[in-house]
Amino acid sequence: MDDLRDRLLAGERRALARAITLVESGRADHRAQTLQLLEGLKGPVAMADKPALRIGLSGTPGVGKSTFIEAFGMMLTAQGLKVAVLAVDPSSARSGGSILGDKTRMERLSRDKNAFIRPSPSQSHLGGVARRTREAIDLCEAAGFDVILIETVGVGQSETMVAEMCDLFMLLLAPAGGDELQGVKRGIMEMADILLINKADGELKRQAVRTCADYAGALRLLRKRPQDPEGFPKALTVSAVEEDGLEKAWEEMKTLAEWRRETGHFAGRRAEQARFWFEAEVRDGLLARLRAPSARQAMSALAQKVAEGKLSPGNAAQTMLADHLQT
């Protein structure tokens, strides 16, 4: 474990990959090793003064996320920055594979020696995916990556989860069809720090500019958040295909991060997130006791009695809690 830690801290990619595999493992001994490894590293809160940026990126399928990440990542590595890309895709968790996280989506970036791409894990419950992603982020940060992009699809709870792991949260959008805004949920809008309207090229360019103006107008209607300087959250147009607007977007991200660092919101947010994940993990850990073989057996037997009307749900639950879930 000491050896793995040293190699990880030296920025060795194979060590990072192995450490993430350890994090993703369901085995109890691997879990113990993971915790030992993480404790030997400076955590996210202690790292808040480092220049590493954790950037969440969400967007519905078809909006051009892979193309954007590849172009954006290549631009960053060209500046000498080390970039890690982690994917969170609940649908891949369901199918058992990882489609969106596939490296073949980002061929150029995956061959870049300053980039590290890790597909979505195939854990079946969101709690497991959350923990793996959060800890993988810590490992990437410890391995010296400057920018960590966490990609997620714009559906369900995964967005909220990713937003709770990031310093900045981006929403990638397509030019809207009419003069109406897309069906972006208010909650998602409120999480976003920067809206990126992609595909601002060719025939869609004018539409993208108009959509951007519409979103900018909508953002002005939201209440100002304490963690934002004047002018944020904001909307920008980008073209991942033409690699246009990416530098401007990166400048804005740096400006925002810098302001948050200076005002203490950056470190404050990381502390809040660590607390949030601690509490979530305690809850998950408690509920995980139900998955132990003996507990499952007892649950199943009691559920049968309940379904037959021989025992009330309340009494059966009390029996379960008192007799089978005490350790």
Added chain:
Amino acid sequence: MDDLRDRLLAGERRALARAITLVESGRADHRAQTLQLLEGLKGPVAMADKPALRIGLSGTPGVGKSTFIEAFGMMLTAQGLKVAVLAVDPSSARSGGSILGDKTRMERLSRDKNAFIRPSPSQSHLGGVARRTREAIDLCEAAGFDVILIETVGVGQSETMVAEMCDLFMLLLAPAGGDELQGVKRGIMEMADILLINKADGELKRQAVRTCADYAGALRLLRKRPQDPEGFPKALTVSAVEEDGLEKAWEEMKTLAEWRRETGHFAGRRAEQARFWFEAEVRDGLLARLRAPSARQAMSALAQKVAEGKLSPGNAAQTMLADHLQT
């Protein structure tokens, strides 16, 4: 307890009220008494062969729920049936009072000796409200009520919760403004057995009829569910104010319930629900261990260390689970 049980089974209203108060109590000794009381009664599964009907009723504020329940309840009691009305209102749980459940809303029905009205409990978490309501339903059934109406507002999780406690689920709707359907969520539509378009009187009558036809069309597009005979779910117009369409609605409810009894779906559903609530209660019970004073103290101390970056969320969670949540 034996005395309370006997009086409850004899249909004594004061005994029923006292038993529900016991169910709503947060005290451990009251909980033990409740479980003892419930175990001495025939549970919901065993009662599935009795004619008692549990009817869930949802609808957004302003749609006329109270007026409908009063008129519908009076019609039933006039037929000699005993009617219990329970309210589930998450907003009253938040405010600590019970506004929607207030008996003053249903003055006539509350004076009816064949009716029993119980306002929404003021428990703060939905799990507590769920348990109380579910157990109060069992008590009403044991006390010999023929129809148990469970009312909820058409927002949030409370609808899903109520649907998991009922034999039939009604959705009360207002006539739509245009030719478009109201923003009824697809999930709610799919839970409903009968849609009741209220206010089919005076100036709104024509509009109500049109809205009803629109909904009927929309219902035909949904996949047929195994628990429905031909023609269900269906949409009907009612006027709570003019007491029109109520008997027709009641006939439809009886027809549906009868079909489900004969086909085994009625008993099957109750068994499924009992199993569902058993599992939910085990989960709630596990998480309730976090609310014990010693656990809260430990959580708070560990969270502080996590927020300061002295301990990783994962390690802190492991400590919490191993050292403070073993009993």
